[in-house]
Amino acid sequence: MINGNLKADYGADERVLNNRNKQLFVYGSMLLLAIFPFVAGDYAMLMACKMGILLIAVVGVNVLTGYTGLVSLGHGAFVAIGAYATVVFSNLFSGLPEGILPLIVIPLAVIVSALIGIIVGLPSLRVKGLYLAVATLAASFIVTFLIEQDLFAPWTGGVNGINTPTANLLGWELDTKREMYVLITVLALTTLLAAQNLFRTRVGRAFIAIRDRDYSAEILGISLLRYKLMSFAISAAYCGLSGALFAYFYARILPEQFELDLSLELVAALIVGGMGRTMGPVFGVFIVMMVPELIKIAMGAATGGSLELARYTGPVQEIVFGLLLVTFLLKEPLGINQITDRILRSANRWPFARG
Numbered sequence: 001m002i003n004g005n006l007k008a009d010y011g012a013d014e015r016v017l018n019n020r021n022k023q024l025f026v027y028g029s030m031l032l033l034a035i036f037p038f039v040a041g042d043y044a045m046l047m048a049c050k051m052g053i054l055l056i057a058v059v060g061v062n063v064l065t066g067y068t069g070l071v072s073l074g075h076g077a078f079v080a081i082g083a084y085a086t087v088v089f090s091n092l093f094s095g096l097p098e099g100i101l102p103l104i105v106i107p108l109a110v111i112v113s114a115l116i117g118i119i120v121g122l123p124s125l126r127v128k129g130l131y132l133a134v135a136t137l138a139a140s141f142i143v144t145f146l147i148e149q150d151l152f153a154p155w156t157g158g159v160n161g162i163n164t165p166t167a168n169l170l171g172w173e174l175d176t177k178r179e180m181y182v183l184i185t186v187l188a189l190t191t192l193l194a195a196q197n198l199f200r201t202r203v204g205r206a207f208i209a210i211r212d213r214d215y216s217a218e219i220l221g222i223s224l225l226r227y228k229l230m231s232f233a234i235s236a237a238y239c240g241l242s243g244a245l246f247a248y249f250y251a252r253i254l255p256e257q258f259e260l261d262l263s264l265e266l267v268a269a270l271i272v273g274g275m276g277r278t279m280g281p282v283f284g285v286f287i288v289m290m291v292p293e294l295i296k297i298a299m300g301a302a303t304g305g306s307l308e309l310a311r312y313t314g315p316v317q318e319i320v321f322g323l324l325l326v327t328f329l330l331k332e333p334l335g336i337n338q339i340t341d342r343i344l345r346s347a348n349r350w351p352f353a354r355g
Contacts, residue, residue: 082243
């Protein structure tokens, strides 16, 4: 009995220490985000903004795939819908004061993305797994095809793309990377917090039940129709928000920016980071964005910056990145989030951990 009490006390202490380590990790990350724009160069700011925009979309994919268990290979289309909807609504309401325009345009872009997400999610009621992935992939091709058509060219610019508006929030014109970094970071942190709290609610628990066993969830009274479509809507809304920031960050958007490569990048980031975990998208986006850059720097140093040699080393970069991803997935299929958890738990055994 005494041994049982000691084990229970030790387990409780371990949980307390684990929570403390995670809190310290989060607080340290927040401090780093606050200091970053004051010490980073222009290129580092560009990469940080791109990471933040991609992160919001990956969080959306995590809601659908990581928590609800519905596979999608077409979420790049929802990012495109959010981006183009932002441009269309900005032109449509151009008579309104510039300071309040984003406050109207961004929510509308998110709503449009969510509504189309419901439509795309309808096949999930009949098919799942690979068949659902193909269905969402087909929807992505349809969206890209429609954007490029002459019929919609007055609103989308067709294959030539379209210029995007400058964000102006209540008179604060976000025309530099550092200013956009503030907006992107705030929204990215908000989406992460919202996703974490979502799965503490009845809706989030229903998503997880569907992921674990949809038939059992239906027997327990969970409406598959309602919650699967709700998951698609929430996921698409996140991607729509990412697309809206995409439109405000880049001076011009093109259909080729939202093709299959983007959808695969979202899925790759989620798998590498860890599906069904709050911090999984964060780690995944960091790896997917930074590894190619580090490979590019290494290859540039190896070739001495020669443009002639760079032509031949370009494919090598992609091959090396692909091999790294495959190796990583074979060694740690639960993602970087699992590795981070092990590191934080191991910190409990450090000499100062129980001081």
